[in-house]
Amino acid sequence: MSLQRRGYACISLLTGRSTNHTCTLRTASPERLRALIQQNLDELRAILEHNLEHGWRLFRIGSSVIPFGSHPVNQIAWWREFERELQSIGAFARENGMRLSFHPGQYTVLSSPDPLIVERAVAEIAYSARFLGALGLDARHKIVIHLGGTYGDKPAAMNRFSDTIARLAPELRQRLVIENDERSYTPADALAVSRRTKLPVVFDNLHYISNPGEGDVDELLGDVFATWHTRDGAPKVHFSSQAAGSRIGHHSADVDPAEFKAWVECWSAHGDFDLMLEAKNKDLALLELEKNL
DNA sequence: GGAAGTCAAGTCTCG
């Protein structure tokens, strides 16, 4: 098997730790924000140490690791105030061959026709890139984004997305990777945007199942893996199972080992890759899965 | 201390 690394997102259920502690906008104060940042960094370190014990070398950092990290309410120069902690966490990750990432949510939309929304999306990406930079991690440590809305004209939206990418500072652009989604953008769409932007493509199995688009899956995977170059690190994929009886696209608590094996076999045909497990049960689901491999 | 209500943000669908 060519699998290199496995990991999960944001929260460790086994240790009860999270990188996502935050507050509401109303209650945000510099003191409150500093305390939350400190807590999130402490728990991030603890999670990485826990992950190392299990051999999990992939981890997604929660987008509120710095609460309101791209919002004007947060004026803290956290990259300076917490420089020592950040450097130390980053060194731990590097020394242990770990790969960290961000995945901004549904509100980060680079394809929007509204320049203000694009500006806010860029701010979110800039904050995420600054965090990974403050850890001292290179461009193999990625920020995964979706292509956003279609606004009734998908080609036009893809053009706006590509134009915005072209205008980004290189230190932001080099971190970005694009993912196929469950309703609008298929892997083939992501590949088309990748040809224009040179951004690598993350393949998500569950999104593919609900929104496969055109093309043979094996051919698509070959093209998707080829979008990753040495400077980007190994190709990344997202794996999850559909929650039974739930809406299409809803992540299940755990994952089906047989389905996992089938996808891993599929991906392995195209070379090494890193796998992010997206399950409600987080590291608990990963542990259960590995028991059954 | 537990339960219920609320939360920065965008897009899309439905009524």
Place this chain on the structure above:
DNA sequence: CGAGACTTGACTTCC
């Protein structure tokens, strides 16, 4: 055209 879903946890308020 406005409300709610999406997806989701965690914070905040209320009792």
